[in-house]
Amino acid sequence: MPLAIGSYEKLRDLSDGSDLLNLAWTQDERDLLGADVMAVVAQELTAEVAEGLPYTGDYMVKDPYGEGVLGPAVAEFFGRPGWTASVTCGAGVGPLLHGLSLLAAGGTVEVVTDVYPDFPHWVARAGGRLVPFGSGPPGDVLLLERPALTDHRFAGLDAVRELAAGAAERGAVVLVDESNANYCPARYSAANLAGELPNLLVVRGLSKAYGLGGVRLGYCVASASLTEAVRGAVAPLGASSLSLRIGRRVLGLGDVTSGLRAEIARNKPLVRELLSAAGVPGPVAAADGLPYVLFPEEPQAAVEALAARGVQGKVQPVWSATTGALTATGRISVPLAASRLAELETRLNREPTG
Amino acid sequence: MPLAIGSYEKLRDLSDGSDLLNLAWTQDERDLLGADVMAVVAQELTAEVAEGLPYTGDYMVKDPYGEGVLGPAVAEFFGRPGWTASVTCGAGVGPLLHGLSLLAAGGTVEVVTDVYPDFPHWVARAGGRLVPFGSGPPGDVLLLERPALTDHRFAGLDAVRELAAGAAERGAVVLVDESNANYCPARYSAANLAGELPNLLVVRGLSKAYGLGGVRLGYCVASASLTEAVRGAVAPLGASSLSLRIGRRVLGLGDVTSGLRAEIARNKPLVRELLSAAGVPGPVAAADGLPYVLFPEEPQAAVEALAARGVQGKVQPVWSATTGALTATGRISVPLAASRLAELETRLNREPTG
Structure with missing residues (x-):
């Protein structure tokens, strides 16, 4: 596989x-x-039962991307309440990337850093092609990981700004997989640029560092102008409502x-x-x-x-x-x-x- | 949208x-x-806390499709322990269908009954086309809902058998959306045929009738020969491990x-x-x-x-x-x-x- x-x-x-x-x-x-993240999770589950299962019983058809529940916590986590970026939730970074691969269906992805194989796999499955960044064919999507495995070129936000500006000139979007950025301070995240750059998508989750991979919660922070494109690619109702409750609380802990x-x-x-x-x-x-x-x-x-x-x-x-x-x-x-x-x-x- | x-x-x-x-x-x-399904859910959450969060804390990388947790309960629900069918879990029927649309990426879907618009939408997004069943172009996938909104032609399992046999002759698979089949007895389900027909996929969930849409759990019952194709289309790790715990218990209630x-x-x-x-x-x-x-x-x-x-x-x-x-x-x-x-x-x- x-x-x-x-x-x-x-x-x-x-x-x-x-x-x-x-x-x-x-x-x-x-x-x-x-913080004792597992104790916090236990508190949330205990409260959920005591309160009569308000989340578990809620089929979130009016908030199918979980933005109402998680959006403010994400903005707060990055110290940016009121930002214009949107938050689209899914069942973890993997399922979000699976959906976002449709942004390149029949198109081209330029791969900027070494990356996990999943996004390339799904792009190819949807009839798209993958090429190394700058190797010739212009991409519809530029893909990178932050931190990349061994590559420090895009560790700084200025490098991300510059990459996104170049991509914008040819109508491409920049997709940043920040699954592993939980190992960095919040200020490291390219999500901080989503209010400023019109063509930026940043995907993050709670698996790495937090140890909450079983909760299956990921979120895509997108420039406002990309929200519709994201939700035209990612399945609605991907995150369990209880996972959203847990995620909101955990992000509310701040930098742990x-x-x-x-x-x-x-x-x-x-x-x-x-x-x-x-x-x-x-x-x-x-x-x-x-x-x-x-x-x-x-x-x-x-x-x-x-x-x-x-x-x-x-x-x-x-x-x-x-x-x-x-x-x-x-x-x-x-x-x-x-x-x-x-x-x-x-x-x-x-x-x-x- | x-x-x-x-x-x-x-x-x-x-x-x-x-x-x-x-x-x-x-x-x-x-x-x-x-059964009081919400009370059962509360029991599971309470037990999860009392037991030290064994599911929540489990990142199911060794069971990424949830088959180990949910598979036996699904087989039992249909009274078919030991069947050869596989069970692939996801974050609800909608996300599963989103993934399964890749089975028709660049290909053709024949739509057999009136259907919810989501699967057609995702197929078109992945470069596939949709045609009414039998209208000419042979499909890679035949899609139907059971029960269909107003169409009783495929209410019986013999009609499904016949449809699948015809599809098999031209190398097509039959995808049955049974989201609404929770309103029918277990014996109604085309899942009962998955051990017998080599080209059958049946997708079901816990939203309808059970009222557990917030739990985001769906499962795809597939003929053994189709398991690899399903898992080449659907994202792994779609279902929260706690949702799998809940789903196993709820299906264990039998026909409620x-x-x-x-x-x-x-x-x-x-x-x-x-x-x-x-x-x-x-x-x-x-x-x-x-x-x-x-x-x-x-x-x-x-x-x-x-x-x-x-x-x-x-x-x-x-x-x-x-x-x-x-x-x-x-x-x-x-x-x-x-x-x-x-x-x-x-x-x-x-x-x-x-």
């Missing part, structure tokens, strides 16, 4: 075991958040990831050093904010070298903006809990088996 | 008022169910709509008679099971005649399998509570105003 979710299919398990340190995904982030960010920034170079010293081939620290160490050169060899030491990594599909094709990188999530970091060190110091 | 949800945009309100009997949608169905069905069958002809006697133009009882009286001939005039008597109806967009184009019908939901039926009678006996 060419979707990112396919990379989990072959994994035996998702938790640590006596014979396995599982770094195939993040699992120790919640403890480092500035500063402690997590600090721990990632501290551990990531240490982990890269450990891997390098242990001879795992080609470890690269992912871009600022991201909780990953990558193995772009020899993904399979790196994952196998880790497996021989009882460490579970993952081969992650990537659509490469350099080669214009589907490729892969190796990936581990940086252990954050002290005990798991120590465990990684112990395992890397052992003789490999198998 | 050409989506069905657009028909709610102009409605002032969704509940009854002193000057309004709101029949624009169903709102008195829950009381007639054989028999009392509701009986009340709809009793009131629908009465309401049609009342409307006819009051001179509202052209009321037609919708097909067996459906809780609607329709005004296909003069939708706008009928809705205005109702409004002049303080009754809120709705103009509902429909893609017509007869004309091959978007059209509309007038619609009211049959009042089921005795007090609301009496209120309708009182209002229809008044002199119209305005």
Whole structure:
């Protein structure tokens, strides 16, 4: 399967075991958040029951994109109450991108940074084509991730402004996948530009950092002039009304990831050093904010070298903006809990088996 | 907006008022169910909190289509444990149909019965075309609703078998939208044929009859040979894990709509008679099971005649399998509570105003 979710299919398990340190995904982030997010979720569910299920019982046909519930919380989160941007909710970033791929149905997407393979997959499925940014054919949509895996060119908002201005000249929109921007402060987000740039879409969710992937809530912040196009592509009624309740409360907590960010920034170079010293081939620290160490050169060899030491990594599909094709990188999530970091060190110091 | 949800945009309100009997949608169905569905939902939420949020905290990357959680409950609901059909979950029937429209990207859909406009809209958006069934161009997908609004041709499973066999001969799949089949016994469903017919897709949800539209859970029952095609079209991770918990419990209640069905069958002809006697133009009882009286001939005039008597109806967009184009019908939901039926009678006996 060419979707990112396919990379989990072959994994035996998702938790640590006596014979396995599982770094195939993040699992120790919640403890480092500035609020007990799961306690907050429990409070909301308890209140929902006590209040007679006002959200669960509400079929939101009058607010089918969840803007009435979540919009003010999103504006507040970015410190921009009253902005002109619109908020369109869906069942997570993945389903939103699936819908937004229709913006390029029969058209062209220029891929600006390396990206997860899902959006390219859905674009191709809808008869669109994908080309590396600036390689010739002008795109209807420019796609990038922020933070991108290893690419800092668009880490600053001025670079995004410039990209969007160039795209606007040829009638293209800029779609920014910020799933991973929960690992950055709110001021980092390109959503801050949606009131200013007429051709900007920014998609974000609650899976990364918050650990609320099960809630299935994503939102697309769009320039006002793009709202109709977004809602002509994304299915209405994608988010559960209870998930919207939870999301509103969680965004209302404000910036809760500063402690997590600090721990990632501290551990990531240490982990890269450990891997390098242990001879795992080609470890690269992912871009600022991201909780990953990558193995772009020899993904399979790196994952196998880790497996021989009882460490579970993952081969992650990537659509490469350099080669214009589907490729892969190796990936581990940086252990954050002290005990798991120590465990990684112990395992890397052992003789490999198998 | 050409989506069905657009028909709610102009409605002032969704509940009854002193000057309004709101029949624009169903709102008195829950009381007639054989179980207190909202109490069951409350139990599940309470248990979820007591158990430490096992579902909410679970990002279902190893079960991205919810089949592990919901599949056995669906099979059990239809009395077919161990069937070969697959279950692919999404955020409701609408989002599932949005995804499934990619099955006809760049291809042709033959529309067999009058249908809600959403699937045709998404197909056209993805570069596909729509034609009335049997009008010439062979379809990649045959689309029908069961029950269809006023069309009984495919009410029996033998008719579905025959349709699917004919479609199979030319390599087409049959997609059945059974959103409204919650108003029928489980044995009515074409899902019962998914183990037998290789080219069948049946989409169902929990919005109609159950009143759980806010939970955003739909499922696609597919012949085993079509599972890969379905999951190549529908976004993974569409359903919230808590919604899957709720859905599993609700389907586990078995057939809870028999009392509701009986009340709809009793009131629908009465309401049609009342409307006819009051001179509202052209009321037609919708097909067996459906809780609607329709005004296909003069939708706008009928809705205005109702409004002049303080009754809120709705103009509902429909893609017509007869004309091959978007059209509309007038619609009211049959009042089921005795007090609301009496209120309708009182209002229809008044002199119209305005």
